[in-house]
Amino acid sequence: MLVKRSSFVVVTFVMMITLLVLTDDSILSGVITFTVIMVGYIIISIKRSKKRLGLLNEKCDPEAFLERTEKQMEITGKNAKLQAYLNVDKAAALVCMGEYQEGKNLLLSIDKSKLSTKNGTLLVFTINLICCLYELGEIAEAEGIFERELFNITLDSVPITKAPFKRAIKFLNAERDYILGKYEESQTAFEELLNEKSDKRTHVSALYGLAKIHEKLGEVEKAKEMYKEVSEEGNKLYIAKVAKRKVEEMD
Incomplete structure (x- = not known):
């Protein structure tokens, strides 16, 4: 991945120099190059995320998914919102590994204010927490969250469809x-x-x-x-x- 990223940076740098030579307009060349870089990184990020999720959803390998998610957390750095999203994924891996107590503990450690109904992260968080509670035999607590919170979250969640x-x-x-x-x-x-x-x-x-x-x-x-x-x-x-x-x- 590091090689691909380095290659991408080199290509965009060469493209900027080429545009600068052809257009003789440093501002236009900079804007075009910046746009290409941003679009490129978004595409790379989406592909990386899809491949990572595929480890769990298609290959049914929660251990590999957990490892890849932890690596992604290192790449992401200190961005609190992205770290919260990735912790939701990490908890999903633990649930799929049968580590329900550890999954529950991780979910409860997440700052819910960093999650969103708009991208579905709060919905996934809530579903995973309820599943953990059911598996741990904490039925009353699971039912409480199901009845108090889940309905309202589904009403507000854009991805629900x-x-x-x-x-x-x-x-x-x-x-x-x-x-x-x-x-x-x-x-x-x-x-x-x-x-x-x-x-x-x-x-x-x-x-x-x-x-x-x-x-x-x-x-x-x-x-x-x-x-x-x-x-x-x-x-x-x-x-x-x-x-x-x-x-x-x-x-």
């Missing part, structure tokens, strides 16, 4: 229904998620949710089949490890 955020909310509702013993509603939501076009992590997580329901209802063969697929497709996700153990227990 975007597919990834809609899926995240649907997944949370499906998980909540399961926790509250509403298995029929939970199953319907997980099946809808399973049939939607989504990233691999969402697909595997929905399959895992369905496997839990089938196991709870005593449908062992269906549960085993789904757990097997989760264990094979989930790579380094914590649920893949749990699913593998479930399959072994059911043999």
